[in-house]
Amino acid sequence: MSPELKAQIYTIVARVPEGRVTSYGRIAAMTEGATARMVGSAMRQLPSGHGLPWHRVINASGKLADHAGAVEQQRLLKAEGVNLEGKSRVPTSFFWP
Template identity: 40%
Template sequence: MAQYIQDVHDVARMIPPGRVTTYGAIADFLTLGSARMVGWAMRQCLAEDEVPAHRVVNRKGELSGRNNFATPTLMQERLEAEGVRVVNDQVVDFARHFWAPTELQL
């Protein structure tokens, strides 16, 4: 399981600032597990600033992980600092901000 967590965190580190991806997109890219497993793996890194967990949202663009941050508004604050507008805990213009891990140049 430790390798899975590391793989999820590695993909999250590649999300460009100002972009977001979904738990499901990461799961599909890794071809292992499910969106829920990715969410679990992301919760393991919240104390680590080098993993941008704030850039991972649910399939609707909602900040479903916001309550796992130090404060419920921290996820939104970090996204907005990168130019991603959030209203009612949802990314505005989600399609424009969405980044697919398949965009990686491996």
């Protein structure tokens, strides 16, 4: 993935409003050629101390991925007022844009 495409992805992630989420695919559609998988890859490559709201990026079905940061992601989303259905699903009403 080119540095320019990765920068586009990170710019879009930075724009996701507090209390909202978006999907890998929606971010990809806003770029010039990224796929949802590429967005996921870019998110996994975030450097430490990046400050981006990574926790606001989820899969298209609204389900939080089962990964090492899942507990922290749930905590951050709840702190922003995102109500989860069950333990790991975000209602579509919280999706941006």
